[in-house]
Amino acid sequence: MRITRRTLLLSAAAGIAGSAVAGTGLALAPSKLRTDVPSLKILDQREYSILSAIADTLLPGTDTLPTATAIGVPEMVDEVISLMHSADAEELRLAFRLIENALIGGLLDLRPLPFTRASAETRRAALLRWQTSSIIERKKAYKALKGLCGASYWSHPEVARFTGYPGAPDLGQSSAPKPTHFANEARP
Amino acid sequence: MSGRIVQGHDLDTDVELDCDVCIVGSGAGGSVLAARLAAAGKQVILLEEGGYFARPDFDLNLARAFSRYYQDGGRRATEDLAITVLQGRAVGGTTLINWTTCYRTPSGILALWQARHGVDTLSTEVLTPHWEAVEARLGIEPWSTFDPNPQNSLLARGCEAMGWDHHILRRNVRGCGNTGYCGHGCPLDAKQAMHLTYLPDALRAGADLYADTRAVRFERDGRRVTAVRAEVLDRETTRPTGVSVTVRAKTFVAAGGAINSPALLLRSGFTEGPVGERTFLHPVVAVSATYDEPVQPWAGAPQSVASHQFIERGEDMGLFFEVPPMHPVLASVATPDFGSEELDFLSQLTHSATFIALARDGVGSDVGGTVRIDERGRIRLAYPLTDTHRDAFRFAHRALASLHLAAGANTVRTLHSTPFTLRSQSELRALDDLPYGAHQHNIFTAHQMGGCAMGSDAATSVVDPHLRHHHHDNLFVVDGSVFPTSLGVNPSESIYGVAHWAADHIADSV
Numbered sequence: 195m196r197i198t199r200r201t202l203l204l205s206a207a208a209g210i211a212g213s214a215v216a217g218t219g220l221a222l223a224p225s226k227l228r229t230d231v232p233s234l235k236i237l238d239q240r241e242y243s244i245l246s247a248i249a250d251t252l253l254p255g256t257d258t259l260p261t262a263t264a265i266g267v268p269e270m271v272d273e274v275i276s277l278m279h280s281a282d283a284e285e286l287r288l289a290f291r292l293i294e295n296a297l298i299g300g301l302l303d304l305r306p307l308p309f310t311r312a313s314a315e316t317r318r319a320a321l322l323r324w325q326t327s328s329i330i331e332r333k334k335a336y337k338a339l340k341g342l343c344g345a346s347y348w349s350h351p352e353v354a355r356f357t358g359y360p361g362a363p364d365l366g367q368s369s370a371p372k373p374t375h376f377a378n379e380a381r382p
Numbered sequence: 383m384s385g386r387i388v389q390g391h392d393l394d395t396d397v398e399l400d401c402d403v404c405i406v407g408s409g410a411g412g413s414v415l416a417a418r419l420a421a422a423g424k425q426v427i428l429l430e431e432g433g434y435f436a437r438p439d440f441d442l443n444l445a446r447a448f449s450r451y452y453q454d455g456g457r458r459a460t461e462d463l464a465i466t467v468l469q470g471r472a473v474g475g476t477t478l479i480n481w482t483t484c485y486r487t488p489s490g491i492l493a494l495w496q497a498r499h500g501v502d503t504l505s506t507e508v509l510t511p512h513w514e515a516v517e518a519r520l521g522i523e524p525w526s527t528f529d530p531n532p533q534n535s536l537l538a539r540g541c542e543a544m545g546w547d548h549h550i551l552r553r554n555v556r557g558c559g560n561t562g563y564c565g566h567g568c569p570l571d572a573k574q575a576m577h578l579t580y581l582p583d584a585l586r587a588g589a590d591l592y593a594d595t596r597a598v599r600f601e602r603d604g605r606r607v608t609a610v611r612a613e614v615l616d617r618e619t620t621r622p623t624g625v626s627v628t629v630r631a632k633t634f635v636a637a638g639g640a641i642n643s644p645a646l647l648l649r650s651g652f653t654e655g656p657v658g659e660r661t662f663l664h665p666v667v668a669v670s671a672t673y674d675e676p677v678q679p680w681a682g683a684p685q686s687v688a689s690h691q692f693i694e695r696g697e698d699m700g701l702f703f704e705v706p707p708m709h710p711v712l713a714s715v716a717t718p719d720f721g722s723e724e725l726d727f728l729s730q731l732t733h734s735a736t737f738i739a740l741a742r743d744g745v746g747s748d749v750g751g752t753v754r755i756d757e758r759g760r761i762r763l764a765y766p767l768t769d770t771h772r773d774a775f776r777f778a779h780r781a782l783a784s785l786h787l788a789a790g791a792n793t794v795r796t797l798h799s800t801p802f803t804l805r806s807q808s809e810l811r812a813l814d815d816l817p818y819g820a821h822q823h824n825i826f827t828a829h830q831m832g833g834c835a836m837g838s839d840a841a842t843s844v845v846d847p848h849l850r851h852h853h854h855d856n857l858f859v860v861d862g863s864v865f866p867t868s869l870g871v872n873p874s875e876s877i878y879g880v881a882h883w884a885a886d887h888i889a890d891s892v
Contacts, residue, residue, distance in 0.1 A: 252720040259725070270445075274455060277619055281758040318721055325718070326799055333821045334463040337718075341457065341466075344714035348728070349445035354710045356725075358732030359680055362442030365561065367569040370437040373577075375387050375585045 223296040226310040232269050235276035236283065242268055244290040247310045249343045251317040259356055262347050270346035289335040293324065302327075385420070385585040387434055387473075390594025390614045390623060397627045401427040401590075402892050404610055404631040406597040406646060408432075409475020410877040411861035412637030413576035413584060414516065418885030420587030424892055427629055428581075428589060429610065431596035431638075432472035433617045436577065440567035444711040447566045451479050458641075460751065460765045464820035465665060466715065467641070467763070468828045473593050474577035475639060477874065480828070481564045481684040481707065482553040482573055484522045485871035486513050487879065494745065499866040500838025503847040504880070512882040513875065519583075520554040520574040522875065528560040531682025533705045533735045536673070538687045540737075540785030541703075546691035551704075553683065554874070562681045562707050595627050600634060600650040600857070607634045607857045633856045633892050636834070637881075640863040644753040644833035645761045647844070654853045655844045658753035660835050662868035663765060663827035664740040667775050668706070668716060669782035670727075671791035677735045679708035692781065693742060693870050699774035700742040700870055703782065708736050718799050718824050727795070737785055739778030741771065744832065744867035753833050767819045775818040775825075780810055798823040829873050834863040849884050856891070860884050 228243040237245065249262035249271070262268070275283050292298055293309050300306030303320040312320065324336040347353055351361050403419050405412045408430040420426045435451060448456025451472045458467040470476030487509065495501035516522070530538060530550070541548035558572040571578055585591065594615045601609045614625040636643040644658040684707035693700040706712065710728060716736065717727045727734075744750050751765030779796060786794045787807055796802045802816055816822075836859075837843025840852040845864055851857040862877050869876055 253724075254721055256725065274449065277449070277455060278457075279758070279760055281760060321720065325720075330462060330821070337463050337821075338457070340718075340720055341715055344720075344724070345445045345448060345456070345711050348710040348714040349443055357710045357713070357728045358678070359710050362563070362566075363561065365559065365569040367437045367440050367442075370571070372438060373387075373434075373436045375384065375582070 223308050225294055225308050234269065234272045237272045237275065241287055241290050242272065243310050244294045245271060247317060248293065248339055251314065251321055252340055252343050253347045254314065259353060262343055265347065265350050265353065267343050267346045271342045274342060286338060289339070385589040385591065387585070387591045387593060389434055390617055393614050393625050396625055399427055399627065399629045401425040401629065401631050403633045403635060404429065404629040405635040405637050406610060407475060407637035407639060407642065407861060408473050408576060408581060408591060409470065409637065409639055409861065410477050410576065410874050411881040412635070413474065413580040414878050414881035415635060415637060415860050415885050415888070416589050417580040417583035417587065418882060419889055420584045420589040422889040424889060426584060426589035428584070428591040429595045429597050429612050429627070429629065430473050430591060430593050431615065432593065434473040434593040435478065435567060437569065437571050440569045442563050442566045442569060444566055444709050447479065451567060461762045462820055464767065465663060465765055465825045465827055467830065468826065469639065469641065469830055473591065474575045474581065477575040478567055478577060479565050480874060482555055483685045483872040484552045484554050484875040487876040488870060491867065491869055495866050499835065499843065501836055501847045501866065502838070509879050509883060512879045516875065516878040516882055519579055520878070521556040522552050522554045524550045525553050525683060525686040527558055528683065530686040532677045533679045534685065534687040536677065536735045536789045537689065537703065537705050537737055537785065540789035541689050541691070543788035544784060546689055548687055548689045550686060551688045558683060560682050562684055564684050565707060592627055597646055598649060599646070600652065602854065605853065605855045607854050610634060633858070633888065636857070636859045637861045639861045640830035640833050641753055641761060641763055643859055643861055643863040645755060647834065648753070648755050655840055656835065656842060657844055658833050660744060660749060660866065661751040661753055661763060661765070661833040662744040662831045663751065664829040664868050665743065665771065666738050666740050666826040666828065667778050667823060668736050668738045668797055669779055669786065669794060670734055670736045670797065671786035671794040672730050672733045673735060673791055676732050678732055679735055697746065699746060699748065699770055701739045701774060701778050702742070702870060703737055703739050706736055706738050708734065716797055716824055718797060719801065735786070737782045739782055741774045742868050742870035745870070746770065750832055772818040776814060779813045783810055783813060796823060831862045831865040831868050831873055834859045835866040836864040837866055848887055858884065858888055
């Protein structure tokens with residue numbers, strides 16, 4: 195996934211002739227940071243806060259289902275990002291900042307405030323715009339984030355049961371004999 | 383003397399090795415070839431970038447399976463992310479996580495390769511004894527141990543009602559418990575994947591396997607490949623450990639599969655010929671539906687019924703129909719929406735069935751995708767979707783929706799960004815007006831072919847009809863990347879068969 199910052203910011207700039215001062219203020223609007231940040235592999239507090247807001251918008255839970263953050267989806271995604279190719283990780287972290295950015299949000303998503311400060315309804319509308327955007331890089335970012343968050347969320351046993359899926363059976367595989375032929379038999 | 387499996391954590395200093403044949407990749411092509419060559423007395427070394435996993439490792443968590451056993455942690459996709467690419471990355475390659483469906487290469491495809499691409503070495507007659515051999519070794523038989531699961535039964539029911547072809551397909555299993563976890567790593571060792579069959583055969587005959595060892599590039603001197611340079615990877619992080627493996631051999635084989643084999647050649651600077659071009663994917667579209675009866679689409683042998691009713695559509699792209707195993711994680715990946723809409727879809731999973739249509743690309747005038755290496759060293763696959771694809775997707779949606787309704791579905795749902803639902807045959811026409819193509823609906827591939835096409839003309843192929851690289855005398859490619867077109871059937875047995883066939887003349891060349 196390759197986000198072109200130039201593409202997005204040029205798109206924004208094309209619509210705000212004469213409002214540079216206001217635009218600067220929006221671009222610098224602070225995020226609402228979470229304070230319950232666990233130990234992370236690669237993301238910082240701000241990125242975690244943005245990801246948490248995105249994940250809880252994608253997967254808001256219900257009366258009986260937990261939110262994505264409640265079951266640790268942002269931490270799981272953080273670990274996945276830490277294992278990505280560095281270029282892919284950079285692009286995804288840039289996507290967080292672009293989704294959060296109030297200037298871009300105001301111009302492209304009718305949301306002139308950071309994503310983390312927006313209401314649930316506003317966040318949902320923003321992600322819908324990313325999902326259906328005519329800017330391919332926004333569509334790609336949405337798809338990447340949805341896939342990462344969804345795989346982590348729906349693999350949780352408590353959540354998977356919501357679908358009627360009973361969970362994976364124990365078919366004796368954990369106690370199956372280990373294969374042979376290893377060069378180092380002490381460390382198969 | 384038995385060979386050994388050497389894993390990344392066994393190596394803390396650089397290694398230099400010599401052998402008769404070095405095979406890069408331990409999947410459907412590499413393992414079959416390794417076993418045959420080792421049995422013929424050749425000293426064989428296999429290099430595999432993925433890790434060695436076996437039954438004790440399979441905890442049946444699909445998200446973890448994606449991260450451990452699939453390329454790019456399950457996130458491999460075309461460059462525009464329009465098509466999700468499910469491809470294995472482990473000892474055994476994609477055979478570790480595929481859904482076991484086996485077909486011989488259609489005779490029409492072999493005839494097409496001969497007529498259009500000059501592949502005069504392969505025919506049904508030539509390949510039959512090789513297919514028979516791999517079928518015996520891998521237990522490939524029509525599925526009969528259990529009845530088709532509800533999802534497959536619904537496909538059969540719909541085809542029956544429509545008067546369309548449908549048949550029981552063949553699977554490479556022995557002692558299958560009908561659990562439905564083929565894509566997670568078989569928890570019963572029932573799926574006859576390479577790590578249980580041809581790879582142990584190769585090891586018993588003296589071949590060595592270096593797992594967690596990624597081939598970076600070949601080196602050459604004129605028309606001869608002289609060595610392969612590889613880097614050892616940390617199993618958990620997939621990052622290089624700093625330890626290198628260098629293998630010198632009389633003969634080298636690229637068997638990393640479509641996408642990976644072309645990428646290896648490109649990293650090596652072997653850019654002669656259309657390397658990476660004509661990469662085909664059998665692009666998949668899906669339509670779901672809910673039924674009054676429970677379906678439990680995650681349970682039971684994932685694929686046991688298929689329809690080839692529309693494999694021939696004249697000038698248009700042919701299609702074949704199957705079903706996928708729909709565990710919650712895959713269902714989430716399949717549906718493009720989120721929030722309450724996704725919850726609604728997943729809440730009905732027990733009563734949902736999904737049918738898939740696979741498009742037979744490359745047989746017509748479509749040219750498929752192109753693999754390249756980007757400026758950051760990443761493998762990139764560009765696969766433009768054309769009007770031909772969009773027409774096929776439109777046709778597929780109508781056909782799959784028809785099948786669901788004929789099978790008794792109460793609500794049919796597309797996987798468009800804004801899903802479309804219908805409840806009767808009278809609404810089918812509206813499907814024609816929906817948008818089709820990149821990012822309009824989810825598209826997948828579980829079959830990757832081409833990129834190092836075989837052929838008689840070096841200008842339009844990468845390897846000759848004997849799979850020898852046109853420009854390197856001691857380099858062969860033996861995997862699905864050599865197919866000049868897609869197949870219109872699941873490709874695993876075609877790869878097993880071609881590898882089994884190629885072993886004789888590769889052994890003679892060493």
